[in-house]
Amino acid sequence: MSVLFDEAQLQIADEAQRxxxxxxxxxxxxxxxxxxxTFDRELWALFGAQGWTAICYPEAFGGLDLGxxxxxxxxxxxxxxxxxxxxxxxxFALGQALMHFGTDEQxxxxxxxxxxGSAIGAIAFAEGQDMLxxxxxxxxxxxxxxxMKPAVTAGGIADAVxxxxxxxxxxxxxxxxxxxxxxxxxxxxxxxxSRCTADLTFDDVEARELPGATDAxxxxxxxxxxxAVIVSFEQVGGAQKMLTTARDxxxxxxxxxxxxxxxxxxxxxxxxxxxxxxxxxxNAIHAASRAxxxxxxLYAAAARISATEAYDGVSRDAVQVHGGIGVTWExxxxxxxxxxxxxxxxxGPLVFWEDDVITQLQGTAQ
Amino acid sequence: xxxxTAYRNAARAWIESRVAExxxxxxxxxxxxxxxxxGRRYLRAKYEAGYSGISWPKENGxxxxxxxxxxxxxxxxxxxxxxxxxxSISLGMPVPIMLRYLPDGWKQERxxxxxxxxxxxxxxxxxxxxxxxLAALRTxxxxxxxxxxxxxxxxxxxxSWAHLADYGVxxxxxxPGVAKHRGLTYFWVDMKAPGVTVRPVTLAAGDAHVNExxxxxxxxxDAQRLGPVGGGFGVAMETLIIERYSATDPAANGPSIARAxxxxxxxxxxxxxxxxxxxxxxxxxxxxxxQAALAAIHRRALLSLExxxxxxxxxxxxxxxxxxxxxxxxxFMIDIQGVSGVQWNEQATRKDDWAxxxxxxPTGRIAGGADEMLLNTIAERILGLPQDHRxxxxxxxxxxxx
Numbered sequence: 001m002s003v004l005f006d007e008a009q010l011q012i013a014d015e016a017q018r019x020x021x022x023x024x025x026x027x028x029x030x031x032x033x034x035x036x037x038t039f040d041r042e043l044w045a046l047f048g049a050q051g052w053t054a055i056c057y058p059e060a061f062g063g064l065d066l067g068x069x070x071x072x073x074x075x076x077x078x079x080x081x082x083x084x085x086x087x088x089x090x091x092f093a094l095g096q097a098l099m100h101f102g103t104d105e106q107x108x109x110x111x112x113x114x115x116x117g118s119a120i121g122a123i124a125f126a127e128g129q130d131m132l133x134x135x136x137x138x139x140x141x142x143x144x145x146x147x148m149k150p151a152v153t154a155g156g157i158a159d160a161v162x163x164x165x166x167x168x169x170x171x172x173x174x175x176x177x178x179x180x181x182x183x184x185x186x187x188x189x190x191x192x193x194s195r196c197t198a199d200l201t202f203d204d205v206e207a208r209e210l211p212g213a214t215d216a217x218x219x220x221x222x223x224x225x226x227x228a229v230i231v232s233f234e235q236v237g238g239a240q241k242m243l244t245t246a247r248d249x250x251x252x253x254x255x256x257x258x259x260x261x262x263x264x265x266x267x268x269x270x271x272x273x274x275x276x277x278x279x280x281x282x283n284a285i286h287a288a289s290r291a292x293x294x295x296x297x298l299y300a301a302a303a304r305i306s307a308t309e310a311y312d313g314v315s316r317d318a319v320q321v322h323g324g325i326g327v328t329w330e331x332x333x334x335x336x337x338x339x340x341x342x343x344x345x346x347x348g349p350l351v352f353w354e355d356d357v358i359t360q361l362q363g364t365a366q
Numbered sequence: 367x368x369x370x371t372a373y374r375n376a377a378r379a380w381i382e383s384r385v386a387e388x389x390x391x392x393x394x395x396x397x398x399x400x401x402x403x404x405g406r407r408y409l410r411a412k413y414e415a416g417y418s419g420i421s422w423p424k425e426n427g428x429x430x431x432x433x434x435x436x437x438x439x440x441x442x443x444x445x446x447x448x449x450x451x452x453x454s455i456s457l458g459m460p461v462p463i464m465l466r467y468l469p470d471g472w473k474q475e476r477x478x479x480x481x482x483x484x485x486x487x488x489x490x491x492x493x494x495x496x497x498x499x500l501a502a503l504r505t506x507x508x509x510x511x512x513x514x515x516x517x518x519x520x521x522x523x524x525x526s527w528a529h530l531a532d533y534g535v536x537x538x539x540x541x542p543g544v545a546k547h548r549g550l551t552y553f554w555v556d557m558k559a560p561g562v563t564v565r566p567v568t569l570a571a572g573d574a575h576v577n578e579x580x581x582x583x584x585x586x587x588d589a590q591r592l593g594p595v596g597g598g599f600g601v602a603m604e605t606l607i608i609e610r611y612s613a614t615d616p617a618a619n620g621p622s623i624a625r626a627x628x629x630x631x632x633x634x635x636x637x638x639x640x641x642x643x644x645x646x647x648x649x650x651x652x653x654x655x656x657q658a659a660l661a662a663i664h665r666r667a668l669l670s671l672e673x674x675x676x677x678x679x680x681x682x683x684x685x686x687x688x689x690x691x692x693x694x695x696x697x698f699m700i701d702i703q704g705v706s707g708v709q710w711n712e713q714a715t716r717k718d719d720w721a722x723x724x725x726x727x728p729t730g731r732i733a734g735g736a737d738e739m740l741l742n743t744i745a746e747r748i749l750g751l752p753q754d755h756r757x758x759x760x761x762x763x764x765x766x767x768x
Contacts, residue, residue, distance in 0.1 A: 004666065004669050004670065247750070247751065250751060251750070251752075258752070258755075259752055261745075262751070262752035262753075262754070262755065264738075264742075267741070267742070267745040267746075267749075267751045267752075268738070268742075268745065270745060270749060270751065271741040271742075271744040271745040271749065271751075274679075274744055274745075274748065274749060275683055275687060275744070278659075278663065278679070278683055279656060279659035279660070279663070279683075279687065282659045282660075282662035282663040282666065283658055283659045283662055285666070286658070286659075286661075286662035286665070298658075299658060301655075302658040302659070303655075305651065305652060305655035306658075309652070309655075350648075351644065351648070354647050354651035354652065355651075357651040357655065358627070358641065358647045361624070361627050361650075362627060362631065362641070
């Protein structure tokens with residue numbers, strides 16, 4: 001895959017930006033922020049109608065058979081619009097898990113529905129502070145699952161979830177259809193309620209192991225890395241939007257007889273932010289281009305670190321550049337602040353990805 | 367296999383065949399004079415192998431290929447620490463600008479001599495009061511109305527390799543009565559001419575590759591002028607952008623990330639490997655992520671060049687970020703050595719020693735455009751933010767309060 005975009009890719013990006021700008025506004029997201037566990041169904045329908053949900057699936061399952069870079073460009077546009085749809089990346093992660101490790105039956109049942117956007121997926125690996133617990137508390141025995149997974153992104157709306165659970169033979173990945181008795185969703189109050197985050201409790205429910213994931217922890221890590229690359233694009237989109245917003249404001253707002261962007265304290269802050277965005281963008285594109293290669297994990301982690309630093313850093317600075325207006329509910333900056341921190345945590349905090357980089361570097365050094 | 371891949375493979379094979387004779391290990395323990403001589407020998411070998419002036423026209427001793435081939439070769443070359451630094455300024459800017467402005471004949475001879483390492487050119491721009499503000503320079507060039515010769519008086523500073531140089535290009539003030547950008551004229555000068563004095567300036571880490579250069583009534587004929595009288599600032603700007611994009615090292619000539627990992631794995635604290643310490647992991651991992659991004663930006667710029675478009679901000683981003691990144695990591699790697707961290711081997715290079723890397727890093731953040739200037743460039747040219755307030759704008763140079 002080239003790291004220079006071709007015509008078709010640029011068209012995907014332009015179209016996504018155009019549609020999201022037309023159908024989306026900060027006002028809309030603010031209504032979701034006020035209510036726990038909300039989800040923008042109308043927007044999700046647009047994703048399906050546009051084929052954005054189908055990007056990474058093979059044609060046999062109704063997909064478009066495109067790659068990480070194309071989905072990344074959609075995610076970038078979503079990041080810029082700070083959309084309320086967590087399912088873009090959560091469904092992607094479930095789909096990837098099934099494609100990598102699922103049975104033919106699991107694939108033919110779920111992938112066409114995920115591809116069409118008529119089903120929503122989620123992943124639930126983490127427990128507390130462990131992104132990938134070596135001994136999960138969730139128990140699976142004889143195809144029955146019991147226990148709880150905390151703060152599952154899109155957990156309040158998902159139709160199916162992949163869990164990391166403890167079997168008698170060690171950790172396994174298992175697929176759970178959430179439309180069955182014994183599943184309880186407890187919606188959580190979060191600082192970004194549109195993510196529809198929920199604790200999922202399982203009381204002796206049916207669950208099917210993914211037979212391909214012979215090393216469940218390694219498999220879960222691989223899925224997380226794929227998801228991290230797409231989320232990195234989303235973070236880059238958000239960071240770029242905050243950069244542009246800060247730049248535009250610095251050109252408009254005047255103080256002491258000149259635009260505030262003429263003060264080096266302000267213009268250098270914005271220039272530094274430009275650099276953060278460009279570094280993050282370069283890493284995201286490079287990671288996407290390495291999918292399937294032996295060094296993919298290393299560059300996925302690098303992308304994740306740069307993207308997290310960029311989105312948090314640039315949105316923080318954008319608020320600062322705006323001064324008083326920047327901290328109001330009315331200005332949309334807090335939407336990005338919330339989203340930046342949410343994306344950082346959901347897909348694994350910096351300490352997790354830093355450890356991942358070091359472990360991989362140690363491996364390549366030996 | 368693409369043509370470029372074939373080119374890269376051939377270049378790599380040639381470069382690797384020269385490592386034993388000219389590489390980092392071969393240079394260890396040489397005196398400065400011996401190292402320079404080794405450098406001249408390397409340039410001759412490179413010239414004869416057809417890897418000199420890769421993107422220069424053939425009539426100037428070059429190969430007539432594109433910047434992509436040049437970058438491809440340079441990228442392989444920088445891995446081995448060959449003694450090329452003495453010639454980097456010379457071949458980077460002064461010789462190419464001389465080739466553009468002077469009449470045919472003599473200039474071809476000079477270009478080939480420079481490519482072969484037989485002659486070296488320097489670039490006399492900065493002065494004690496004119497660094498980032500280049501147009502503020504004070505070295506005077508006064509034309510003798512009878513002969514048309516110019517007489518140079520003044521001082522230049524931070525001139526790399528002036529002590530080795532045979533020739534130099536220089537910007538001087540020919541008219542102090544007009545706005546500062548308009549009163550400058552550009553010349554070439556024989557560095558062995560009467561009245562030229564070169565004094566090395568020793569830098570913080572003990573190395574002395576930069577100099578102050580004094581001009582006392584140095585006479586040069588008008589034929590040594592490049593560009594029009596009063597047009598020197600334009601020629602200087604043209605000189606500075608000749609190297610539009612160059613090969614990069616994400617570690618900014620400091621020790622590699624692999625070296626940091628190896629050192630932190632070997633060192634222990636309270637019986638535990640330092641690499642197990644979260645603070646160490648964080649610093650190295652974040653540094654790696656930044657270096658990975660710089661490498662990715664560089665690869666993308668190469669592809670843009672191949673596709674026929676000019677790179678944009680890549681060079682500025684690289685210079686700004688890579689040296690700062692190196693400075694921070696070097697500082698930290700000294701830190702985690704504990705009390706042993708103060709040790710310093712003056713013979714070590716910045717590529718293989720954290721202390722030397724740290725001591726020399728500030729130079730990289732100042733020379734060739736200070737961080738603050740690069741931030742201004744990004745802010746003004748790319749983001750469209752306003753220029754800094756410049757009270758000297760439009761004021762005749764001799765009326766600007768000193």
